[in-house]
Amino acid sequence: MIIDGKGLSNHLDSSMKAEVKALHKVGIEPKLVVIIVGHDPASQIYVRNKHRKAIKLGITSIIERRPEDFTQDELLALIDQYNRDETVHGILVQLPLPKQIDETAIIRAIAIEKDVDGFRPENVGKLFNNSEGYYPVSCTPKGIMTMLAHYQINPKSQHAVIVGDSNIVGRPMGALLLNAGATVTYTHILTKDLPSFTRTADILIVATGVAHLVKGTDIKPGATVIDVGMDRDANGKLVGDVDFDSAKNVAGAITPVPGGVGPMTITSLMQQTLELTKLATRKTLEPVK
Amino acid sequence: MIIDGKGLSNHLDSSMKAEVKALHKVGIEPKLVVIIVGHDPASQIYVRNKHRKAIKLGITSIIERRPEDFTQDELLALIDQYNRDETVHGILVQLPLPKQIDETAIIRAIAIEKDVDGFRPENVGKLFNNSEGYYPVSCTPKGIMTMLAHYQINPKSQHAVIVGDSNIVGRPMGALLLNAGATVTYTHILTKDLPSFTRTADILIVATGVAHLVKGTDIKPGATVIDVGMDRDANGKLVGDVDFDSAKNVAGAITPVPGGVGPMTITSLMQQTLELTKLATRKTLEPVK
Known part of the structure; x- marks a missing residue:
């Protein structure tokens, strides 16, 4: 039996499309920011594929492209800008990063409620401890x-x-x-x-x-x-x-x-963008004590 | 070959004693707080053994005993008191806890810089990702x-x-x-x-x-x-x-x-108490940017 990831990914699109439509109806616009630094060819393809899928589903997708010599401080400032932007629900920094940037520091700079890749230590720890409740996963x-x-x-x-x-x-x-x-x-x-x-x-x-x-x-x-x-x-x-x-x-x-x-990785990213959107907007509507 | 954990634990005591003495000389008093709720017999023995070892090494050990019907809110308040107490370097809540208390919530209430058991998701995630730098481990x-x-x-x-x-x-x-x-x-x-x-x-x-x-x-x-x-x-x-x-x-x-x-578990607890003490006091002396 051949496991058809591409077919399953397309199959799951229809329910995600419907979910995005329902969110739009109540004034919620799921938004994902993908930051890519440098010109790694494989990364360019991955980012393009993520963008296409987001557009197809009705998820707002912003790609921030920065040159190979972008500094760590500049990247931290860019992340901080989107951390503070309440219209953004997920932030993804495409790996690998150029040598002058410390990936660990970058991963930990993304706000935990926008960690759509599930790479922050808090989310990794919850996964490894099989914690209850929702948390994003790689x-x-x-x-x-x-x-x-x-x-x-x-x-x-x-x-x-x-x-x-x-x-x-x-x-x-x-x-x-x-x-x-x-x-x-x-x-x-x-x-x-x-x-x-x-x-x-x-x-x-x-x-x-x-x-x-x-x-x-x-x-x-x-x-x-x-x-x-x-x-x-x-x-x-x-x-x-x-x-x-x-x-x-x-x-x-x-x-x-x-x-x-490959296609299922992108599907997971879209699913997690929607989960984080729902969590963030629910929090706005019903503040948690 | 029999692996002599008790012997190794005693052997490691001498270097830890010397380390505590050196810390005392510069006015630093390593302090561990162990909180035990209820009367689980095994837990009583573990807590007593931890206390004895701390005393032996010159580490200040405080045991907080609370009754079986202690509430989660009361326990959270007790943890909060020691989180804010700058003379305390490690806080350990002995598990298991009585049914009315949510262990996950308790573990996450301990300040990360005093998580001497290494149970917080941030520390678990760092372990699972083989992160660089010091973090406490179970x-x-x-x-x-x-x-x-x-x-x-x-x-x-x-x-x-x-x-x-x-x-x-x-x-x-x-x-x-x-x-x-x-x-x-x-x-x-x-x-x-x-x-x-x-x-x-x-x-x-x-x-x-x-x-x-x-x-x-x-x-x-x-x-x-x-x-x-x-x-x-x-x-x-x-x-x-x-x-x-x-x-x-x-x-x-x-x-x-x-x-x-068993004896090596207690030795690790003492080692981590000293590590957290050094981290906390170094932070006071040389603030990190």
Whole structure:
């Protein structure tokens, strides 16, 4: 079975469109600000795709482009401006940032109620502690959970193996799966005999940035394989971290690249923009004690 | 090899005593407040042991005992009093709390600079993201890392298996081991075929509260086995989550119960009290921009 992230993303658009329309009717205009510094080519594509999706859904999208030599103080001032702007509900700073800017400081400068990427330590801590209540979560793992739910793949008591333990994908992915009742193994660059782990996975999440790292022989027959990679092969073709051709006949379900995880990441971003909009405007209407 | 947590804890006392003495000389008096609500017998013992260790080291220790029917608002007011008290450097609320009190709300009420247990979401998030800089971490896993380092057991590229995924022990333990370069597997009550995981562990951490859950046959020969359990067997004897008698001949290194993890938890608490004291007083002397 091919997990059609693109199709699911488009399917979820209609309900989000309706939600935006309903918010507009009561005078609420969901607004997302995306800040991009420099000219990383992949980042340019991601930002463009986010903007297009927002427009399609009726979400107001502002892209702030700044040059490669933009300073940290200038970026902090820009964030501060949007933190104080009550018409803005989500602020996203596209990573990676140029060398002169400290990503950690930038992430912590975004107001917690506008942290649409869920990268602030408070939101990460709530995720890792499986806290109650709403908090934003890193968009790629969130989108993967939405895909698993839609395809009725329940992680409870399954062995989920994460390959790659980045703060943006691997670590929050493991936390979400642990919170859903999975047994979770984190593997990474220092792991010895990686295939001995991947072969025991009922759900295998690969997020390493290494083209075709995982082959069909590294996969347990029938497993669900989620490929987060967006790599280029020797011919410049867009491929994943999983060797799709050898993996597709072993896996029970697998995401393609492109058309798998990528579109769902953007869908999660839009969902979280709407959640933060509702939280912010509800707070205005009914002040919390 | 038996890992002597009690001995290591006593060994570390001398350097902490010297540190407290040096702080006293410059007019700084490290002070820890422990709040205990109700009469849970295990909690009474833990609090007494913490108090004794603080006294031994020269740390000022205040125990605030409150009755079982103490309300959440009363507890919040007590915490607020110590948050505003500049002579206090660490505040610990002994868990569990009686049913009428929301633990999450209490944890988040402690000022972040006095969160000596490292339970606030900001500190948990920093741990999970392997952030730079100092932040307090849950004391039991921190003490286990200190033991591993002292016994020169390097987690890098080792497979660490955590049994029990609580927010106080299992989850932060896995994060610390992941940050140290281990491959980490979280297992728990929903895990299928637990021994199939424990038998692959180079480092096995058991924190379930189930007496003698893990037997010698569940352990990989030569593994390091850390037993966080403090359970009572049928005869009322204090035992661990690991069946020590069958495990000690299989494990390469193992902690006893009592005398293993318990004393190191208290040592970590004292270390973190001193760290927070130094941070708070340094801040007074050299204001951060």
